[in-house]
Amino acid sequence: xxxxxxxxxxxxxxxxxxxxxxxxxxxxxxxxxxxxxxxxxxxxxxxxxxxxxxxxxxxxxxxxxxxxxxxxxxxxxxxxxxxxxxxxxxxxxxxxxxxxxxxxxxxxxxxxxxxxxxxxxxxxxxxxxxxxxxxxxxxxxxxxxxxxxxxxxxxxxxxxxxxxxxxxxxxxxxxxxxxxxxxxxxxxxxxxxxxxxxxxxxxxxxxxxxxxxxxxxxxxxxxxxxxxxxxxxxxxxxxxxxxxxxxxxxxxxxxxxxxxxxxxxxxxxxxxxxxxxxxxxxxxxxxxxxxxxxxxxxxxxxxxxxxxxxxxxxxxxxxxxxxxxxxxxxxxxxxxxxxxxxxxxxx
Ligand code: UDP
Numbered sequence: 001x002x003x004x005x006x007x008x009x010x011x012x013x014x015x016x017x018x019x020x021x022x023x024x025x026x027x028x029x030x031x032x033x034x035x036x037x038x039x040x041x042x043x044x045x046x047x048x049x050x051x052x053x054x055x056x057x058x059x060x061x062x063x064x065x066x067x068x069x070x071x072x073x074x075x076x077x078x079x080x081x082x083x084x085x086x087x088x089x090x091x092x093x094x095x096x097x098x099x100x101x102x103x104x105x106x107x108x109x110x111x112x113x114x115x116x117x118x119x120x121x122x123x124x125x126x127x128x129x130x131x132x133x134x135x136x137x138x139x140x141x142x143x144x145x146x147x148x149x150x151x152x153x154x155x156x157x158x159x160x161x162x163x164x165x166x167x168x169x170x171x172x173x174x175x176x177x178x179x180x181x182x183x184x185x186x187x188x189x190x191x192x193x194x195x196x197x198x199x200x201x202x203x204x205x206x207x208x209x210x211x212x213x214x215x216x217x218x219x220x221x222x223x224x225x226x227x228x229x230x231x232x233x234x235x236x237x238x239x240x241x242x243x244x245x246x247x248x249x250x251x252x253x254x255x256x257x258x259x260x261x262x263x264x265x266x267x268x269x270x271x272x273x274x275x276x277x278x279x280x281x282x283x284x285x286x287x288x289x290x291x292x293x294x295x296x297x298x299x300x301x302x303x304x305x306x307x308x309x310x311x312x313x314x315x316x317x318x319x320x321x322x323x324x325x326x327x328x329x330x331x332x333x334x335x336x337x338x339x340x341x342x343x344x345x346x347x
Contacts, residue, residue: 034058037100037142039090039133040107042069044213045147045205047077048253049104054080061100065089067121068109068217090129091121094136102260103144105133108182110149112175112303113218119177126181127188134192137199145201145260146189148269150310151179152204160311163204163269173305186269193267201259201266206273206312210249210332211339221246221333224284225340228291238302240281245311247274248332251325258321266320273312274325286330290337 036053040046041062046069050060059082062074066087077083088095090107108125109115115122130146137144153161154169169179192198209221216226224234255272278286281297288295317323 034101037061037103039063039105042074046106048249052253063088068114091124094132099140100142103142106147111218115178122177123181126185130185130188138196143199148186148202148204149182150206152183155307159309160313162313170305175305202269203259204269204271207244208247208252224287228287233296233298234284236297236299243277243279243309245274245277248327255323258323270317271312271314276329277311
């Protein structure tokens with residue numbers, strides 16, 4: 001048999017044939033209740049998810065191409081006996097021998113500057129990557145959760161955004177590789193459920209922040225905190241009146257796990273996010289207050305297609321999952337700021 005072969009715990013042993021994947025680390029372990037493949041497991045959400053699932057006793061196979069994920073952080077998890085790490089880009093055929101019982105698809109750069117670096121690769125990740133993982137779900141019988149996004153609503157004309165709103169998306173703009181890619185992935189997931197009976201879950205993830213964000217990932221919270229800690233002016237795009245609703249990472253992980261383990265009646269998209277809506281200028285002011293600095297802003301042009309408003313309606317998540325966020329933005333921002341301070345002191 002060529003390619004990687006399944007070990008007794010559902011992970012991989014290298015047999016040196018398959019070119020697309022290379023094992024960064026692997027470990028044998030007892031059979032847990034679930035064997036969970038986390039695609040994009042070395043990213044911001046992925047690492048938090050892997051840690052939480054490990055703490056619940058599951059066996060984790062983390063797949064990542066390390067385009068934006070942290071190889072170093074994922075390597076540290078190899079001390080956990082139930083964690084295996086495979087370097088792999090999901091747009092390539094998946095390694096053979098994988099037999100997960102659950103799959104989380106978190107594999108895609110999520111910050112606008114990052115996903116715009118190679119838009120064609122972003123689109124292929126969203127679509128071809130989803131296809132490859134859905135085929136694996138189909139052949140293995142695994143349940144599969146798609147990390148979709150509030151970006152599928154585009155620049156919304158309905159506020160707040162409910163799941164039955166179909167969005168206002170530019171198909172040919174600089175954000176389209178991600179927005180349309182994620183929309184297409186939702187279509188693929190829905191068709192695999194209808195045509196092939198694959199058990200799918202679709203989470204529409206709204207802006208999420210917290211400890212573990214990369215300082216240079218370009219997202220608003222990490223950028224503002226990094227700038228404040230460096231004593232720089234905060235780069236506010238436009239006049240800063242655009243809004244976002246920011247969810248603390250622990251809340252988001254709880255929502256994702258609840259959705260994955262929800263009854264099979266929940267196959268339609270579910271919004272996950274915080275309903276506390278703040279303007280970008282307000283975020284900048286709060287970060288300056290935390291840093292005990294006089295507010296200093298460097299106003300720059302608003303990027304094309306930057307949504308003016310964003311706030312989820314999370315009634316469906318509450319009804320189906322009993323889930324709503326528990327961490328107020330001020331508290332989460334404090335935690336995140338403290339994390340960045342500690343990281344700066346370590347460097
Ligand atoms: N933003 C900003 N300054 C920055 C980074 C982002 O003003 O240095 C704004 C950006 O234009 C957007 C909002 O903050 O309106 C959120 O941006 P982010 O990239 O975090 O996520 P998005 O919700 O746009 O995908």
